[in-house]
Amino acid sequence: MEVNRILMDTSAYSAMRRGDGRLRIHVQEASEIYLSPVVIGELLFGFLGGSLLAQNRELLREFLESPRVGVLILDEETAERYAVLREYLRQHGKPIPVNDLWIAASAAQHSLRLVTLDDHFKHVPQVLLEYLDPRG
Numbered sequence: 001m002e003v004n005r006i007l008m009d010t011s012a013y014s015a016m017r018r019g020d021g022r023l024r025i026h027v028q029e030a031s032e033i034y035l036s037p038v039v040i041g042e043l044l045f046g047f048l049g050g051s052l053l054a055q056n057r058e059l060l061r062e063f064l065e066s067p068r069v070g071v072l073i074l075d076e077e078t079a080e081r082y083a084v085l086r087e088y089l090r091q092h093g094k095p096i097p098v099n100d101l102w103i104a105a106s107a108a109q110h111s112l113r114l115v116t117l118d119d120h121f122k123h124v125p126q127v128l129l130e131y132l133d134p135r136g
Helices: 010-017 021-029 037-048 053-064 076-091 098-109 119-123
Strands: 005-008 032-035 069-071 113-116 128-131
Touching (some): 005 010, 005 021, 005 098, 010 021, 010 037, 010 053, 010 113, 032 037, 037 053, 076 098, 098 113, 098 119, 119 128
Parallel strands (some): 005 032, 005 113, 032 069, 113 128
């Protein structure tokens, strides 16, 4: 079996929960699925503003309990990659949101394919990207 290791960003997890079939396929085909603590924080923040807080938290908990799902650790190597990527993007006039830089740094550090609906990741070097156009 081919190893297919992915990191889902917030947009990908949210699209999966909305029933986007493209995400369902990525999740089904992945041998390992990861979330960054940054993604979890963004999701929890979003849940706080919605009317389905308990339901969304429970769905996230169930997802995280899957044996194929893991949560990455942010460490000194992640911080180094973050700094290098941020400086590169600054020099090239292509800044992206800070949280997304942490996600990209984690993807690069662990050689994970980043699944996202956010096209600004296209500007980030050293990241294996699976960009899904939000327009379908």
